[in-house]
Amino acid sequence: GDSVTQMEGPVTLSEEAFLTINCTYTATGYPSLFWYVQYPGEGLQLLLKATKADDKGSNKGFEATYRKETTSFHLEKGSVQVSDSAVYFCVPYTAGGSYIPTFGRGTSLIVHP
Amino acid sequence: DTGVSQNPRHKITKRGQNVTFRCDPISEHNRLYWYRQTLGQGPEFLTYFQNEAQLEKSRLLSDRFSAERPKGSFSTLEIQRTEQGDSAMYLCASSIQGAPTEAFFGQGTRLTVV
Numbered sequence: 001g002d003s004v005t006q007m008e009g010p011v012t013l014s015e016e017a018f019l020t021i022n023c024t025y026t027a028t029g030y031p032s033l034f035w036y037v038q039y040p041g042e043g044l045q046l047l048l049k050a051t052k053a054d055d056k057g058s059n060k061g062f063e064a065t066y067r068k069e070t071t072s073f074h075l076e077k078g079s080v081q082v083s084d085s086a087v088y089f090c091v092p093y094t095a096g097g098s099y100i101p102t103f104g105r106g107t108s109l110i111v112h113p
Numbered sequence: 114d115t116g117v118s119q120n121p122r123h124k125i126t127k128r129g130q131n132v133t134f135r136c137d138p139i140s141e142h143n144r145l146y147w148y149r150q151t152l153g154q155g156p157e158f159l160t161y162f163q164n165e166a167q168l169e170k171s172r173l174l175s176d177r178f179s180a181e182r183p184k185g186s187f188s189t190l191e192i193q194r195t196e197q198g199d200s201a202m203y204l205c206a207s208s209i210q211g212a213p214t215e216a217f218f219g220q221g222t223r224l225t226v227v
Binding site: 049 | 146156158161163168204206208215217
């Protein structure tokens with residue numbers, strides 16, 4: 001089945017630092033990929049997505065490019081803010097059959113002023 | 114549409130009591146998912162519906178848990194004879210079948226069993 005491997009957290013950064021959260025995946029099909037974010041005390045929401053190879057998703061200064069050759073969809077941001085402190089989840093989607101969004105533990109990001 | 118709505122937001126119950134949670138998905142979404150999330154963990158899949166049909170249940174879902182979606186719109190999750198280990202955030206999500214589209218999540222119902 002499909003699965004992702006995310007770097008373990010917490011990731012602790014100072015404000016304005018560069019962020020990379022690694023995500024590599026295995027998929028039996030040809031996946032689309034999503035990054036979800038969960039801010040403290042809030043529900044999950046979609047941060048960005050990519051539906052095909054070399055697609056770049058971007059939102060709120062975050063970017064991720066879906067690399068088929070390296071099976072990666074790393075999340076990056078050039079300059080993090082305290083308000084980016086949250087838990088980030090990389091989730092694959094494969095069309096066909098009974099798709100169930102499957103979440104790992106996510107990567108916790110803590111940004112200090 | 115205001116997104117996925119869950120009620121109540123918080124529930125405190127005594128061990129052994131039954132509780133029921135409600136989820137109202139986004140109106141045109143035919144898929145509905147229930148998850149459970151505990152502190153420091155990601156959401157764990159419990160069950161999902163396509164329209165009114167319950168298509169899959171996790172092995173996490175004991176016999177004390179039951180979910181319904183009688184008319185393919187809102188869904189309920191009932192826990193009978195609650196135990197302290199049931200304390201968690203219960204999340205509902207909905208999506209459209211058949212497209213690489215994301216799941217939209219509600220704010221969750223936080224259950225505390227005392």
